[in-house]
Amino acid sequence: AEVDEMKALKEQLGKDKKSGSGFQLKTPKGTVDHRPEATLLRKKIFHTLESIFVKYGASTIDTPVFELREILAGKYGEDSKLIYDLQDQGGELCSLRYDLTVPFARYLAMNGITSMKRYHIGKVYRRDQPVVTKGRMREFFQCDFDIAGVYDSMVPDAEVLSFLCDALTALDIGEFTVKMNHRKILDGIFELAGVPQDKTRSISSAVDKLDKMSWADVRKEMTVDKGLDPVIADKIGEYVGLKGPGWDVLKKLEADEKLMGIESAKAGLADMRLLFEYLEVFGVLDKMSFDMSLARGLDYYTGLIYEAITEFSAPPSARPTPSVPAPDAMTSSTPTSLPAKADKKAKSSDKDKAKTEDDAVDEASVGVGSIAAGGRYDNLVGMFAEAAGQKRDQVPCVGISIGVERVYSIMEMRRKNREEKIRGKETDVYVLALGGGLLKERMAFAKMLRDNGIKTEFMYKAKPKAPAQWKAADDDHVPIVAILAPAELESGTVRIKQQVGKDAAGEENKGVEVKVEEAVAYIKQRL
Amino acid sequence: AEVDEMKALKEQLGKDKKSGSGFQLKTPKGTVDHRPEATLLRKKIFHTLESIFVKYGASTIDTPVFELREILAGKYGEDSKLIYDLQDQGGELCSLRYDLTVPFARYLAMNGITSMKRYHIGKVYRRDQPVVTKGRMREFFQCDFDIAGVYDSMVPDAEVLSFLCDALTALDIGEFTVKMNHRKILDGIFELAGVPQDKTRSISSAVDKLDKMSWADVRKEMTVDKGLDPVIADKIGEYVGLKGPGWDVLKKLEADEKLMGIESAKAGLADMRLLFEYLEVFGVLDKMSFDMSLARGLDYYTGLIYEAITEFSAPPSARPTPSVPAPDAMTSSTPTSLPAKADKKAKSSDKDKAKTEDDAVDEASVGVGSIAAGGRYDNLVGMFAEAAGQKRDQVPCVGISIGVERVYSIMEMRRKNREEKIRGKETDVYVLALGGGLLKERMAFAKMLRDNGIKTEFMYKAKPKAPAQWKAADDDHVPIVAILAPAELESGTVRIKQQVGKDAAGEENKGVEVKVEEAVAYIKQRL
DSSP states (O other): OHHHHHHHHHHHHHHHHHTTOOOOOOOOTTOOOBOHHHHHHHHHHHHHHHHHHHHTTOEEOBOOSEEEHHHHTTSSGGGGGGOOBBOOOSSOOEEEOSOSHHHHHHHHHHHTOOOEEEEEEEEEEOOOOOBGGGTBOSEEEEEEEEEESOOSTTHHHHHHHHHHHHHHHHTTOOOEEEEEEEHHHHHHHHHHHTOOGGGHHHHHHHHGGGGTSOHHHHHHIIIIISOOOHHHHHHHHHHHTOEESHHHHHHHHHTOHHHHTSHHHHHHHHHHHHHHHHHHHTTOGGGEEEETTOOOSOTTOOSEEEEEEEGGGSOGGGOOSSSOOOSOOOBOOOGGGOOOOTTTSSOOSOTTSOOOTTOOSOTTTSTTOOSEEEEEESSHHHHHHHHTTOOOOOOOEEEEEEOHHHHHHHHHHHHHHTTOOOOSSOOOEEEEESSSOOHHHHHHHHHHHHHTTOOEEEOSOSSOOHHHHHHHHHHTTOSEEEEEOHHHHHTTEEEEEESSSTTOOTTTOOOEEEEGGGHHHHHHHHO | OHHHHHHHHHHHHHHHHHTTOOOOOOOOTTOOOBOHHHHHHHHHHHHHHHHHHHHTTOEEOBOOSEEEHHHHTTSSGGGGGGOOBBOOOSSOOEEEOSOSHHHHHHHHHHHTOOOEEEEEEEEEEOOOOOBGGGTBOSEEEEEEEEEESOOSTTHHHHHHHHHHHHHHHHTTOOOEEEEEEEHHHHHHHHHHHTOOGGGHHHHHHHHGGGGTSOHHHHHHIIIIISOOOHHHHHHHHHHHTOEESHHHHHHHHHTOHHHHTSHHHHHHHHHHHHHHHHHHHTTOGGGEEEETTOOOSOTTOOSEEEEEEEGGGSOGGGOOSSSOOOSOOOBOOOGGGOOOOTTTSSOOSOTTSOOOTTOOSOTTTSTTOOSEEEEEESSHHHHHHHHTTOOOOOOOEEEEEEOHHHHHHHHHHHHHHTTOOOOSSOOOEEEEESSSOOHHHHHHHHHHHHHTTOOEEEOSOSSOOHHHHHHHHHHTTOSEEEEEOHHHHHTTEEEEEESSSTTOOTTTOOOEEEEGGGHHHHHHHTO
16 A cells, blocks of 8 residues: 555655665755745736737647657757756657747647747756756746747837837836847858858857957957957957947948948848837837847847847846946947946856856846847748658748746845835735634635635634734735624624734724624725 | 758658658647647636635645656555656656645645645646547646645635635536545444455545446455455445435434444544534535545545536436536445446446546546545655654645646537637737738837737738738637728728627628727727
């Protein structure tokens, strides 16, 4: 029987304990239990985001937490080593999902869906080196919004960015800026500078480090580590320091005849022009910074790329003012005069850690890092369809992934700063008895309140002591207590006492005597 | 680079395809993607349940989807073989959670928490033989509510049952009955009948099959398969046919002097008496059936056990009337006259399948089976604490697990029967242009509606065709369309047309011309 098994287990474990290899009550490395307060705050974040997803007409899907191993294979480059595999217990080989994007692309290809707006909130899994104190976990939530379908240029892209601004505004995480760039413009710059075709990706990934390394260091990586001609590096440097308000940067680049002579750069700049027009209509262009140093890690992006940062993206020491500076005024510095960024001085404390998709900023040293990131990926769905031997047109996609854990960290910090009470549950009324226990009376009263939608608790004891009941109500910050006493019940009344708010007047406040049948209305007025 | 990797992968897979072992676009065995309509209905179920959890003062936690393997070891008897293990990739050995109860007990023991009301909605994993058409999956949602703590007898138990009745009432799944029994009474009956100590659990598990097997078959299992003396089996048979309204069955058992002479039976009956008093206060006693044939599979139960069934728990063929029969009138039949139950004739189609915790009724043959089940388990938390070498008092628990997938099946069926439209998203307004494309005008109008909380979509094309826009609105059953046309915009108006509802008057209905600045108010009145 199971009980016997458990006893045997217990003995066995007891022995292990004595011999030094004790049974450990813990969660697996890189995972945590979310306590009630934390779970509730996360739920509020999800609720806020969902209310905006649906305003944009997005629907949601739920895919399995594990996928066939071959679905994930070859999608994450060297980060594939971070994928959790399930043990081969007979049958198919499976792995835990690494993000929500690949399952979405698989879903579209598998079902032959050619257009969809979908959001998905779910946990993803990465066997990365966890930094629990910094919020880098092996199990964490992602919250994705993607638009798939063949549409006119930059319209869905503008929708995603409008959504992003609405979402970050609603989340109450302070000021934010969306850095944006275009893969085709970057490609054009590399072509103009003369980067050899086979070095494009590695040089692009060096550029992407400009938000946490100085140009000198990046240049060194390009020339020394990656063998790029210093002349070419300097040519790149002329461009990647460029950032600022959209129209300003765009006009400067459009005036650059050499660059406009490169086909891909020209196409990328035309995209940006259209995008800025649409973002003006949506009233969010002032949140954008056209930033030539943004390159993004993932290789599957094919067009527009973006990343949102907040005032809390920088570490406290590097934050001079409580509000984020507006996107830097337009700069076209040469490499040597590239202005020092607030977060650039911070040194990566664990440089050899594997860089993960939405981890473009190393949060161990520079605050929470970017809080959302994404871009256009036009080929991923088609690759699935083709790999499965289906002939089908491409399904172009554009999407955004919001870093829920980082949003959580910021909201948590802001709540603490405002000294807001954080409740793990939101009970409205605690029903207590002074004298006589009155268990069934408390039950009946609680039932009446609950039947009227009031969140109500009472102590599960036949004759609870008064101090224990008061303590239970206080511990959970319950705003109202209902006091049942034999004499008052006799005359059909209860005492309602507000614990917080303007009518809560210290310990002398004995509450107000209210008829039992009027208690619901009386309480509802005070909630 | 990754793109190259993917190209290589594609080629490789293309080759495999040709050689017959093609790349398959599918989800792992026993898992499914939940499409938007299904995801939305599940979210509504969760939302309904959560609104009731909080009325009972429950808070929620979120634990990792995998646990250290040793945490799960020895908790599920022979069903342990159904646990998914993660591959050993270096580091700790982990397994996917099998239920939400063991992680809760681990959480309490690990954090030294001695009292808590918690609910948890999450997916659990079992490598069982899936029966997709019947809803038995390898990945499925559980929704648990548990009360932990040292309280007075049967008070938390009554709360859990009151919650259960509130929840099933709110879920709109038709009539339901809660079958209940007490492990101590069952133990007393076995003691009285003379069941040898070492056969108690296996005989108990035979009794538990009475809801899908005849007494003759169960008796045969006891005597032939499990070697029980037929005289003892018949003695058990005198009791396990007993069921009916709580007070009736209780009084009959209390009048049984032999049974009352058995200590554990007497204690169990005292518990039931108290419970019925409390359930009367909560107004839910009429939903209960005291059923001596209920034994429940899991060994860790130590007191009260219960299971909720609905009219849809039986298969359609065995359902004589559209409404569930009230709990059978009290019967005290001898084994041979045990009344045939509605679902008893149905034969298990795959008897050798492993029986899982909340799978007491085989849903492959008898409808959706029980839709909720639980009981009291007073020793599980203490076992964890002790196993970890901590000295600590027991933390008694009582809880319920709601079978979300079965609730979903019933709600889905009822919606279909009522011919309710099921929408994958709930867009309020589709903004379309008749003539001229008007992309920026549609964007601006959509933004205005969204800023006022109205869920709005438009087509992501510069010059969409009229039929394509109407089709998009119709496909998603969007209730209102806003029609933008050059001439009307010129004069500051749009046309608002209701697609459904009392003002939707066929194709001739051209909608109502409304000033742009009054459109929000006009639309809000009609949503």
